[in-house]
Amino acid sequence: MQQEDRDGLPQPQRRGAVLAIAVAIALAVIDSSIANVALPAIAADLRVSSADVILVVNAYQIAVVVSLLPLASLGEKLGYERIYRAGLTLFILASFFCAMADSLTGLTIARIAQGLGAAGLMSVNTALVRFIYPNRLLGRGMGINALVVASSSVLGPGVASAVLSVAHWPWIFAINIPIGLAALVLALRYLPATPRARRRFDVASALFSAATFGLLMTGVEQFARGGSPLVAGPLVLAGLLAGFLLVRRQAGRTAPLLPVDLLRIPIFALSIATSICSFAAQMLTFVALPFFLQHDLGRTQVETGLLMMPWPLVLIVVSPLAGRASDKLPAGLLGGVGLGLMATGLCLLSLLPDAPGAFDIGWRMALCGLGFGLFQTPNNRTILSSAPRERSGGASGMLSTARLLGQTTGAALAALCLRLIGAGGADTALLVAAAIAACAAVISFTRLRATPR
Structure with missing residues (x-):
């Protein structure tokens, strides 16, 4: 029987499919930030500058952004489960080459491949949930999935800290291999077969989409690392041109690859807009903090990861509570208050005394996590529920794209601060992140006039 003829999966197949998705997507999301704590060590080991080593983060993010929407569209054509399994396989192989890399160039190429694999997971993750759970339990499934993504997005430093306490930095990538293989076995056995769309895959639109995001993000990244404006400028302009051609080609289509009509x-x-700004502030913080804690405050790699853990721990507790609150309170209010708390926490981090204790750092990190937790789940719910039901796939793609655009921009801004300011760059980056979070709070509050709730 085809999966489209059934209402979700029976037990225990559902449990196996949920576990496969949860483990794989957690690996993909965690790896967007797992290298952050190790960046100073990677820079020293590979003999590159602090600004240049951020390419390890940006290469992954750019690869995901470039391929996310095309792979989502390809999943509709070939089957979501096929894209998921292929993406997971590539992610595992690329993790091996990341662990074996002995130069920044080699590590960057492996991270690009790893990002392409991660995009295969992220692009169809939400769509698969719809075929795993029966309609009456779909909300529960979406909630579990959102919690996994939300917690994983900030667990990277803690996971890295645990690994670095007993091993060298290549092991933060090598650990993906056995866990990924276990997830692949589950995916091969339990993921459901999904419908195949009969329409043709729009290769031209996929190429325009990849060029738009790839050229724009690469141009910004080049500028942030001190590249020549004669190189960065044309890349950005070419990306804008590709974006114009993409929007023009997609105009009037019922299921556009880039659903800008939802805007x-x-x-x-x-x-x-709130999502892009908030994730930019989050990634800017998580890239700058390891340099701030290790170079400015003299903490070790392991201490750095542990000191950053209050953020995700509070987030894990607050996110489901915020999701329930969003049933009664508008997301504009919850997000505005939360992002205001996050901006306050970031300002307080930048104003730490010269020799702060662990508690001084920890409660500020917890305040940031509280604020981010109040924002994220209600915001995601609003994005998905404000789009027409038949456009849920496009809304999900835009949600993931907004998050990744924000994270890539934040990493580029961190590199810019470190390059231009040097020793005080990490402290300045925290203030910039606070300003962006404050802007996101203002945008969130404006939603109170855009919704009847």
């Missing part, structure tokens, strides 16, 4: 819905557009 005509005010609450949707404001929620996407």
Whole structure:
């Protein structure tokens, strides 16, 4: 029987499929930040500058952003489970080459491949949930999936700290291999067969999409690392041209690869803008903090990871509570208050005394996690619910794209601060992150006038 003829999966197949998705997507999301704590050590080991080593983070993010929407569209054509399994296989292989890399160039190429594999997981993750759970339990499935993504997005430093306490930095990538293989076995056995769309895959639109995000993000990254404006400028302009051609080609289509038409819905557009700004502030913080804690405050790699853990721990507790609160309170209010708390926490981190104790750092990190937790789940719920039901796939793709655009921009801004300011760059980066979070809070509050709730 085809999966489209059934209402979800029976037990125990459902449990196996949920576990396969949870483990794989957690690996993909964690690896967007797992290298952050180790960046100073990687820079020293590979003999590159602090600004240059951030390419290890940006290469992964750019690869995901470039391929996310094309792979989502390809999943509709070939089957979501096939894209998921292929992405997981590539992710495992690329993790091996990341662990074996002995130069920044080699590590960057492996991270690009790893990002392409991660995009295969992220692009169809939400769509698979719809075929795993019966309709009556779909909300529960979406909630579990959102919690995994939300907690994984900030667990990277803690996981890295645990690994670095007993091993060298290549092991933060090598650990993906056995866990990924276990997830692949589960995916091969339990993931359901999904419908195949009969329409043709739009190769031209996929190429325009990849060029738009790839050229724009690469141009910004080049500028942030001190590249020549004669190189960065044309890359950005070429990306804008590709974006124009993509929007023009997609105009009037019922299922566009880049669903920019959804941005005509005010609450949707404001929620996407809030998401981009908030994730930019988060990634800017998580890239700058290891340099701030290790170079400015003299903490070790392991101490750095542990000191960053209050953020994800509080987030894990607050996210489901915020999700329930969003049933009664508008996301604009919850997000505005939360992002205001996050901006306050970031300002307080930048104003730490010269020799702060662990508690001084920890409660500020917890305040940031509290604020981010109040924002994220209600915001995601608003993005998905404000789009027409038949456009849920496009809304999900835009949600992931907004998160990744924000994270890539944040990493580039961190590199820019470290390059231009040097020794005080990490401290300045925290203030910039606070300013961006404050802007996101303002945007979130404006949603109160864009929604009847």
